Amino acid sequence: MINYLLFAAKRFLQLIAVVFSGVSVAFFVSHLSPIDPVEAAIRRSTRNSNVNPEAVEKMRETLTALYGVDVPMWQQFTNFWSKVVVGDFGPSLLSFPTPTMDLVLRALPWTVGLLLVTILVTWCIGNFLGAFAGYFQDNKYLKTFGLVTMSIQPIPYYIVAFLTLMLLAFIWPILPLGGGYAIGLVQEWSWVFVLSVMKHAILPILSLIMVGLGLWFLGMRALVSNIISEDYVVFAELAGVSKPKIVISYVMRNALVPQLTALAMAIGGIFSGTVITEQVFSYPGLGSLLVRAVNSGDYTLVLAVSSVAVAAVAVAIFIVDLLHPLLDPRIKVE
């Protein structure tokens, strides 16, 4: 137990390091560019809309406080961090004076929900089917499934999402075109609302599953085709242990360890995928927020979303890492 805590502590340090470097990169990117972030941001956000001069002045103040260029770089850096650690990225320029963090927190549950459902579904089903496909290499259905996923797999995600939308919301309109819930509904814990959320989530989730499933299916199938020649599998076969038992407890169980590592590695990429999903299906998550912020030049919002994304992905990886020793008894918790 004490070993496990030490292991968790070590991983936690790593988490801090990742978040720190990620957010710092974001900070330095904005500062090392030749453009004065404050003026550029104000120019960009005032270009399209009529913002009252008072707000502009307030904006300049907060921006200078946050990214202020009038003090040395290291001080800017510490100033920035002292605010960020308490979750203060300043007010959004677009929806002034709402704090950016409020916008981010409002969007976060949508993205987390989308990610959680798709990752769980694709990882579980993909690995399960992949294990059987790798073990029963001559099974016709699994072979066909393999071919189908193999041909979907390399298509850029955007196209899959777009085609799904076209097919199921346009040509054969059984599902809503976009949004997180039906327009006009109030966000509350009512059946109508929850049902509407679920209905709206089907398409984005479906498109993510179509792509994600293949990743795990093919990965697992490849792993399994190696594991079946391991001594312990051959030994179990010689003992006449039943096939499903061999697949699940001997083959799949051993392949889950590397697949868990792969999951930790893939979370960043999956997140990028959801940005597109949210854009295609006008889903109200972090991705949509990011795109909107970029397009409207909302400096603080872009920085906040990027930072939160880095942190969220790092936390997800951290959680997956913590599961590792539970799955593999051999890991000497260092």
Add this chain to the structure above:
Amino acid sequence: MNKLLEVKNVVKKFNTGGLFSNKKLTAVNDVSFTLDKNKPEIFTIIGESGSGKTTLARMILGLETTTHGEILHEGKRVDGNANRSTRMNFMRSVQPVFQNPFEAFNPLKKIDQYLVSTTKELLQIEDDEEVKTIIDDNLQKVGLSHAEIMGRYPHELSGGQLQRTAIARALICNPSLLVADEPVSMVDASLKMSIVNLLQSLRDDFGVNVIYITHDLATAYYISDRIIIMQKGLVVEMGPARPILDDPKHPYSQLLKASVLSIADAGNGQLAPATDLIEIVNRNEGQIGKMRTYEDTRQVREYS
């Protein structure tokens, strides 16, 4: 006495824990011996897995550093990280033979390069004809020929042939010491003795000192002059080979001998384990004790 190799109170500890722990494993514990350049011999290190025999060999070759104590080769400290010219000088005198002949040669590469490189780099001979002659001479010494070996890939040869080639390669630079770590354990039974006999002829015909590392008491008896028997990093018995193996004094040595399967009474399975010896050995395990010297010059570890 012209000292070729001096191993002085060598200790090797490995860190077994991770970043946060300080667990240490003592792989080799206070081992000392000396080899004489003018009196070539086969010096055998016997031990089971985990006895530290391979670690000791790696330290002698400079592939591992010592934690305490030192290893001197012709008076100079053996150091794997020394500069290239020092290291090259060391390699001209000390050469290894590895355990798995199929692993000792890069499977993707022809065997030639090891022989050619040794001749060119260590002997600093550039002329291709001369290189060829030297390689052929040395292959002859191990009963092979240039035509049999050159241009071949490792998988085209048997384990025995590969191991003999490895020895021929080591011989190219006329070394005074050969360190052979389990050189026959991966070789087929019908080819094994050719390697063992070769080690013997290196000593007798070419004056090479051989450190022979093995777990096999019978081949040790067959070729060794002196032996040390190691248990969990400690030397438990050392001295003249045949007297020790004929009549081991330390319980662990006795246990090893008693566990050797004999073919003398084939068909009447002599399999009863020496339980009494195992018990004594287990009782003594972990104790350091003291080395006592007997009149036949052997040293035996004894516990009070």
Add this chain to the structure above:
Amino acid sequence: MFKVFSDLMRYNIEFAIGFFLFVSVLIFGTLSFFSPIDPTQIYMLVPDIKPNAQYWFGTNSRGQDLFWQMTFAVRNSLLFGFTVAMMSRVLSLVIGLVSGYAGGWADRILMFVNDIFVSIPVFPILVLFFFVLRDDLTTLNLAILVALLGWAFDARLIRSMMLSLKHREFTQHARFSGMPMYKIVLKEHLPYIMPIVFSTALANMIWSIGIEVTLAVLGFANISIPTFGTMLYWANNHSAMIAGIWWWILIPVVFIAMTFLGLYLLSVSLNEYIDPRQRLRRMGGGS
């Protein structure tokens, strides 16, 4: 080398298909060098002409000939993927080799940095760069950025291969044959590592072209240069699907699918060829 290739072509159907697809796309891309038109010019032709004998791929709503437009898109996207793959391979090879070979503190520091790069989500960082740099984010700059973000995983792979090679007996044997270390790495170890570098290069091209498509579709790239992504961006921008200009979407999609499937099949079949256990299975069971 040629033997391997012809064997793969004859006996590995995935490789043959992948090779065919990839070469077709490649040839199509080289046609751009013979293009009579400048791909950045707009409204040079009558817009929205369906594919016909004169304009094989039709024209788009911006009055561009989609055939020539497509050749440039293929060239630029492949070039982008290739540049990223090359640069990130150099990074992962160097870092993997140094880390695996040097060991100790150098290894620990490099692997710590590696861990960070593996877990930072690429996409938000790239968007941030686009946001700050805007027009300064040229295709080359983007390629450099993507390469900087895309080396970590494969560096780890190369490092672990290097570690195991370093401890194999033949390395020590070569050492005691007087071979200098650089020679051992170059002559003895690279033959093991290069196939991995090659197959990961293909996978990296898929990944980086995918990133370019994603960024460009959202308009987060230099949209005046035709690439797979920007072609889709303009089609969306003009609501091509809703306007019934289906070929504007379909043609890029077909080319993207061909490119990705081609690269994917090549990398899968090469991987299988490299992995000795897979090879053994193809041979049938081994001993």
Add this chain to the structure above:
Amino acid sequence: MSDVLTVNKLKAYYIMNYFGTKREVRAVDNVSLTIRKNEIYGIAGESSSGKTSLIKVFAAAMRPPFEIVDGDIKFDFGDVKIDPYAEDKSKVDALRWSHFSYIMQGSMSVLNPVRKIGKTFEDFALKPMGVSKAAFKPLVIEHLEKLKLSPDILNSYPHELSGGMRQRVTIALATVCRPKFIIADEPTTALDVVVQKEVLSMIRGIQQEMGSSVVFVTHDMSVHANITDRIGIFYAGRLVEEGPTKLMFEQPKHPYTYHLVSSIPRIGDTQRRTSLEGKPPSLATPPNGCRFHPRCPIATDKCSQENPELIDIGQGRRVACFHSDKVKPLAEAIQ
């Protein structure tokens, strides 16, 4: 006394097709032998002797491209008789572990690394034993105690045990259902001498207690000398000599056996030993005639042209050599 296993003129080859080149590897070439009730039959041979392939046939563990080309093989377990390659696969599978079992080579990786030993026992033996889960555990513990193993190991993972202990566990696993026929594939090769002796004694002990037949495969002749009742010597896919262990070591009749036995060094004996010239032939391109002739010190022209049949020479011995009368008894050779 009837035989558990009868193998008649068995030919089993690997027929491979890799990138257009066909290769036929004659791993088991015309082998006839019987395994009796209650005996340990040793199979000896070096690399590429075909011994590993032969036991794959015995264990009904053949996978393409390894296939039986000719000959037949029959099991007689007393209550069931079966030809494992003629019958339905499920019938053979139903006999696994209850009637015949296997002790695998290499103790490191034969146990599922992420499964507790106790679970592995359940997977392997619960169904063949045909008892309830509640009745099963006491039976396993009883068996472990008989083998002087602590029941605590049931709660361990394989990596928590030493190599010797893991090998003992696989032996316990293979014998828990008290099968009539056990194949032991190099079970002590990776072990240190002290542990090796303990493990061998354990195998011998449980075999005698159960009265089962064991096919014991190893390249190590001194192991054969101590554990087997009879030995079959294999060379390049063929059985070249067979007989009671004692006679095989005292008066080998095949020059290859003679060499194997006479080249073993012993403590207390400094007589010079030699190796054979050459190397074992490749099974894909074996030499004509007697496969041993290129390395045989007493080979004649006849040996390079004709293939010697395995003939019965009395005393329960068979040998495949034209010149077996020229092979001297061992005692004479050594002195």
